[in-house]
Amino acid sequence: MADKLMSDLFDKCVAFEDAKRVQAAGVYPFFRPIESTSGSSVVTHGKRRVMIGSNNYLGLTHHPRVQEAAKRAIDEFGTGCTGSRFLNGNLALHEQLEKELCKFLGKEDCLIFATGFLSNQGALSTLMGRGDVIYSDRENHASIIEGQRLAIGDTVKFRHNDMEDLERVLKLTRNKFQGALIVADGIFSMSGDIFNLPAARALADKYNCRLYIDDAHALGVLGPRGEGTAHHFNMPDAADVVMGTFSKSFASIGGVIAANKDVIHYIKHKSRPFIFSAAMPPAAAATVLECLRIVQEEPQHLANLWKNATKMSNELQRLGFNTLNSRTPVVPLLIGDDYNAFLFAQKLYDRGVFATPVVRPAVPEGCALLRTSYMAIHTDEELDYALNVLEDLGREFGIIGNQDRQQELAALAQAHFGVQASA
Ligand SMILES: Cc1ncc(COP(=O)(O)O)c(C=O)c1O
Structure with a gap:
């Protein structure tokens, strides 16, 4: 075999920079160690945060x-x-x-x-x-x-x-x-x-x-x-x-x-x-x-889940977020480019709310999301707190309260997710 075809198997690991760049920018949202959890809230880095990024829909853990x-x-x-x-x-x-x-x-x-x-x-x-x-x-x-x-x-x-x-x-x-x-x-x-x-x-x-x-x-x-x-x-x-x-x-x-x-x-x-x-x-x-x-x-768990999910999808849509019209406990917020999604998630985290961004290749280029999800055991106080922070950040990032940007996001939602956009 020609020498030029031979390389060290690990070269690709050394060359892999994507995650390192996000870490260096201080917005890396993955592998956060959870120190304790009540289900609807978690303690990470010594601080309690509302968890809106879990699949514990019925809160039965x-x-x-x-x-x-x-x-x-x-x-x-x-x-x-x-x-x-x-x-x-x-x-x-x-x-x-x-x-x-x-x-x-x-x-x-x-x-x-x-x-x-x-x-x-x-x-x-x-x-x-x-x-x-x-x-x-x-x-x-x-x-x-x-x-x-x-x-x-x-x-x-x-x-x-x-x-x-x-x-x-x-x-x-x-x-x-x-x-x-x-x-x-x-x-x-x-x-x-x-x-x-x-x-x-x-x-x-x-x-x-x-x-x-x-x-x-x-x-x-x-x-x-x-x-x-x-x-x-x-x-x-x-x-x-x-x-x-x-x-x-x-x-x-x-x-x-x-x-x-x-x-x-x-x-x-x-x-x-x-x-x-x-x-x-x-x-x-x-x-x-x-x-x-x-x-x-105990049917109350399912009933509470839908009460909370409906409240959040309605409220987030009312605020002007593009939720891809989700009507389930999984409510994505369309943000746009990957870096903004990382930054949005980091600011959310710093203000006591835990949710993770979804970026390429899980979604098409330019269609990064914040994936939020809701549980039967969330209290109104927890959900209202999360909503307030999301609203502040949505305005700061110009994805709500900004007609032009909302229309751009609506077009992205239509083109890439095949849903009538909510904005
Ligand atoms: C749609 C879907 N299918 C399958 C799986 C895999 O399930 P598990 O994580 O329980 O292995 C997941 C988990 O994220 C999922 O979201």
Whole structure:
């Protein structure tokens, strides 16, 4: 091999400057160590701050019943499973959780994975064979993209939540493939909008596709009791496969794939990320089981979540923020360029409010967001405090109270996120 082709493998690490530049500018928002947390507020760098950047939608991480259940599971089963469920790590607790989850989700069968990320990666890579295709929303989560990458089949993307574009690509390509799967988030993790499941189901039927919904952000949030996107639309059987995570509303870690018996049996015996990875720890599984029971017995958590989410999305829109018209507990604020988003988040943090910016490549160039999200346990005092600081900063950055800038942001929202802008 010619010498000039040889380099040190680590050169790219040394040359990687992006994060260092943000650190040097004093606006680095990542890896902030949380010293203590009540759920809705955290202590970082010695100061209490209102948390509006978490996925703890129902606030169950601090529910006494949940904490008790986790402790009991440690007493009963120890701290870890020390192996794959396939071999030595399958607990009766996992199976009980699967049984109750199937009932809750209205699915014939389901399978618990160690994380949500692994669930998507494991299910998608297993389901897709040679000659098969995934039709994937452009805003789908990274774990779906990793599943697609592992899969032998092909991927065709469609414009975010755009059913005309989905039909366009189906018309153009469907007859080139064997099996087909339409894949989308139920609630999109960054823009907070809800996937148009009824229209996608109709297209799936028309073009002989299966439909896979990632309900990471919808589990515990959408539907009468938090059963997810299909239940929100009152079409409980609309998705052939439902994926969920336990790292958000269910206050733990882990993930689930729910579908019919044949599909779950197949994944259980074929999915390498499932078979060759250790099982979800006992305390984590017990946490989810208790959360599942609580969401069915204590509807006040879901009601409070929606009260708070509606208050915040209404108020932020009223102030003139471009929220991409989100109507869910995930409310993004469109800021524009990456540096301004970092600076905005830093000033917010300095004034006692914790939320993180979303920059390239997670969003298109010039479309940086501040991702805010709300919980059942936020108090009015906490939310009002956050609103006041956001309003001050919104004015300071000229993204509210400035018609011209608001129109520019509205145009960006329309062009890149496909939503009618709110400004
Ligand atoms: C839409 C979506 N899917 C999957 C995942 C992965 O889930 P987990 O973090 O529980 O592994 C996430 C997490 O951020 C997500 O937002």
